[in-house]
Amino acid sequence: MGHVPNPRPAGDFRTSYIGDNALFKTRFEGKAALGIVLALVIAAPFLSNYVLSQLIVISIYSIAALGLNILVGVTGQISLGHGAFFGFGAFASAWIVNSFGIPALIAIPLAGLLTTAVGMIFGVPAARIKGLYLAIATLASQFILEDFFARAEWFSGGVYGALAERPTFFGFIFDTDLSYFYLVLFWVVASIVAVTNLLRSRDGRALVAVRDHYLSAEIMGVNLTKYRILSFGISSFFAGLAGALFAHYLEFVSVEGFTILLSIQFLAMIIIGGLGSVYGTILGAIFVLLLPQVMEGAATSAAGLFPALETGKAYIKEMSVGAAIILFLIFEPEGLIHRWRVIRASWKLFPFAR
Amino acid sequence: MNSELLLQLLLNGIIVGMLYGVVAMCFVLIYKSTQVVNFAQGEFLVLGGWVCLSLVIQMGLPFFLAFLFTLVFMAIFGIVVQQIILRPLIGEPIISVIMVTIGLSIFMQSLMNWVFGNDAKRFPDIFGSLSVISIGGLNVETAYVMSLVLSLVIMAVFYFFFRFTRHGLAMRATAFNQQIAQSLGISVKQTFAMAWAISALVSGVAGVVMGIVSAVSNSLAFVGIKVFPAVIVGGLDSIVGAVVGGLIIGVLENLAEFIDGEYLHIGNLYTIAPFYVLIIILMIKPYGLFGTKDIERI
Numbered sequence: 001m002g003h004v005p006n007p008r009p010a011g012d013f014r015t016s017y018i019g020d021n022a023l024f025k026t027r028f029e030g031k032a033a034l035g036i037v038l039a040l041v042i043a044a045p046f047l048s049n050y051v052l053s054q055l056i057v058i059s060i061y062s063i064a065a066l067g068l069n070i071l072v073g074v075t076g077q078i079s080l081g082h083g084a085f086f087g088f089g090a091f092a093s094a095w096i097v098n099s100f101g102i103p104a105l106i107a108i109p110l111a112g113l114l115t116t117a118v119g120m121i122f123g124v125p126a127a128r129i130k131g132l133y134l135a136i137a138t139l140a141s142q143f144i145l146e147d148f149f150a151r152a153e154w155f156s157g158g159v160y161g162a163l164a165e166r167p168t169f170f171g172f173i174f175d176t177d178l179s180y181f182y183l184v185l186f187w188v189v190a191s192i193v194a195v196t197n198l199l200r201s202r203d204g205r206a207l208v209a210v211r212d213h214y215l216s217a218e219i220m221g222v223n224l225t226k227y228r229i230l231s232f233g234i235s236s237f238f239a240g241l242a243g244a245l246f247a248h249y250l251e252f253v254s255v256e257g258f259t260i261l262l263s264i265q266f267l268a269m270i271i272i273g274g275l276g277s278v279y280g281t282i283l284g285a286i287f288v289l290l291l292p293q294v295m296e297g298a299a300t301s302a303a304g305l306f307p308a309l310e311t312g313k314a315y316i317k318e319m320s321v322g323a324a325i326i327l328f329l330i331f332e333p334e335g336l337i338h339r340w341r342v343i344r345a346s347w348k349l350f351p352f353a354r
Numbered sequence: 355m356n357s358e359l360l361l362q363l364l365l366n367g368i369i370v371g372m373l374y375g376v377v378a379m380c381f382v383l384i385y386k387s388t389q390v391v392n393f394a395q396g397e398f399l400v401l402g403g404w405v406c407l408s409l410v411i412q413m414g415l416p417f418f419l420a421f422l423f424t425l426v427f428m429a430i431f432g433i434v435v436q437q438i439i440l441r442p443l444i445g446e447p448i449i450s451v452i453m454v455t456i457g458l459s460i461f462m463q464s465l466m467n468w469v470f471g472n473d474a475k476r477f478p479d480i481f482g483s484l485s486v487i488s489i490g491g492l493n494v495e496t497a498y499v500m501s502l503v504l505s506l507v508i509m510a511v512f513y514f515f516f517r518f519t520r521h522g523l524a525m526r527a528t529a530f531n532q533q534i535a536q537s538l539g540i541s542v543k544q545t546f547a548m549a550w551a552i553s554a555l556v557s558g559v560a561g562v563v564m565g566i567v568s569a570v571s572n573s574l575a576f577v578g579i580k581v582f583p584a585v586i587v588g589g590l591d592s593i594v595g596a597v598v599g600g601l602i603i604g605v606l607e608n609l610a611e612f613i614d615g616e617y618l619h620i621g622n623l624y625t626i627a628p629f630y631v632l633i634i635i636l637m638i639k640p641y642g643l644f645g646t647k648d649i650e651r652i
Binding site: 072078124125128129131132133135136137139140141143144147150151261264267268271275311312315316318319321322323324325326329330333 | 391439442446449450452456457459460461462579582583586590620622625626629630632640
């Protein structure tokens with residue numbers, strides 16, 4: 001995993017360790033983050049249902065992609081089975097609610113914990129193998145879990161799928177998109193804070209050390225096996241949490257929804273957004289989820305000129321994701337967040353930078 | 355115990371396993387000489403099948419001419435993919451290389467869905483491929499026999515190419531050590547292009563064969579996924595291992611189907627068994643039967 005450069009503008013000095021470890025690097029960053037969250041909270045009641053549903057889906061996928069970014073971007077492992085863990089969280093939450101009568105609000109984080117356990121089991125091969133071999137092992141876990149969903153009727157309802165009711169809170173039901181958006185927003189903010197916090201702790205630095213040079217890390221006293229499996233656990237927790245939120249949003253979980261394509265979509269989000277970057281992940285999720293819709297709109301409006309496009313809309317949507325992965329890897333391998341940093345730096349250094 | 359069914363399934367396993375072996379060989383060829391893992395190998399195979407089929411059905415070409423055109427097309431396609439997509443990524447981390455071929459596979463899959471349609475299509479019956487011959491009391495379709503023979507021919511050609519030709523030697527040298535090969539006057543760029551061309555071409559042949567045996571459809575790309583258990587069992591950088599691994603996986607999945615059908619009745623063991631084996635192999639012998647152990651020094 002290469003070093004991700006972060007061009008820091010002139011004048012932005014860190015004079016203490018506390019300053020270097022701060023949650024928000026500059027006061028403006030903190031205010032901007034708070035401002036965006038407040039703006040979303042205030043603006044939400046005025047948004048149309050379509051926009052709200054898009055925001056909910058983007059937020060849920062951001063949580064899952066954030067987990068994957070800890071595994072891939074921060075720890076340098078590879079997982080092609082993240083979609084299956086997302087699915088496991090969805091089924092687990094529905095199972096907990098339906099079989100034990102535990103309220104959905106509690107079941108959602110519980111499902112995350114259950115997925116953590118499963119993710120750590122599937123992460124065990126990571127203790128011995130890495131790189132390509134690990135990629136293939138996680139590919140196998142994707143297929144094994146998918147098979148499990150279709151077969152374990154006690155857990156997932158088999159081919160019929162499972163029902164997942166909307167959560168309630170002392171009689172208040174999160175049954176509108178608006179109220180559900182607030183619930184999801186809470187979890188997104190909590191996840192972002194948790195991950196940013198993790199990255200500035202000893203454990204976070206250990207994960208980065210495992211990525212950058214695992215032999216040196218081991219010599220410095222980082223337990224490789226522990227941190228590799230831990231990073232699988234953390235990433236599965238966010239996948240499970242997001243999956244559970246997704247299940248209770250759709251109110252139904254079906255076996256077909258969690259294929260390898262979903263795993264690839266998550267990988268596309270973090271690669272397009274920027275490996276190892278928290279805010280990049282969110283940009284990536286927005287990009288990957290909106291791109292197919294933009295392409296569909298473009299195809300519809302161009303269909304007047306080229307009637308062939310009308311029939312190919314569904315395919316253009318899929319192709320655009322594949323093409324975006326390829327183009328980003330060739331032309332902008334560090335992702336959207338790098339582009340943003342460059343723009344920010346050139347703005348600050350105005351006459352001296354391009 | 356139904357021994358006739360068992361034998362029939364084993365024979366099927368060997369025949370399908372040989373095809374897996376051929377595709378696994380293409381996969382290993384690319385990995386060995388260019389260090390790229392090609393997740394789009396299955397799509398290469400499907401593309402070969404579709405191109406040949408549309409030349410036969412829509413252009414009305416005779417089969418052998420269409421087959422030749424397919425070979426040329428696939429070789430050029432392989433080179434183009436290598437030049438445009440993989441060359442900029444030389445030296446990038448492994449996740450980027452994996453992701454770019456995954457992106458390519460999604461792109462190709464949906465493009466082929468669009469251009470060639472979602473339905474499976476059959477080749478016109480050229481070889482009387484549906485007629486049945488009997489080997490040792492077992493009934494085998496001619497198409498299966500043909501595919502077995504063709505797989506063997508491809509493997510023999512691979513062997514002779516790498517053992518006795520200058521280009522084969524150059525490719526082995528590049529796989530062994532790129533810098534030394536370059537200093538001996540071998541063009542590494544040309545060798546990379548050639549590896550992709552050969553791999554795409556042979557996958558295309560496998561696609562045509564599978565198209566004749568069953569039918570051409572986009573779901574044939576699953577072979578590209580089945581290749582992973584095969585190459586892990588055999589060892590990622592061993593051509594012999596790829597063939598052996600392909601055979602093992604082919605026999606294994608048919609055996610799993612037999613055990614499932616006769617005793618366990620779980621269903622679907624056929625598709626999932628290779629992946630359990632994959633995980634077990636990775637746990638106990640990560641470099642496979644014939645792979646070179648990767649020893650790292652500080």
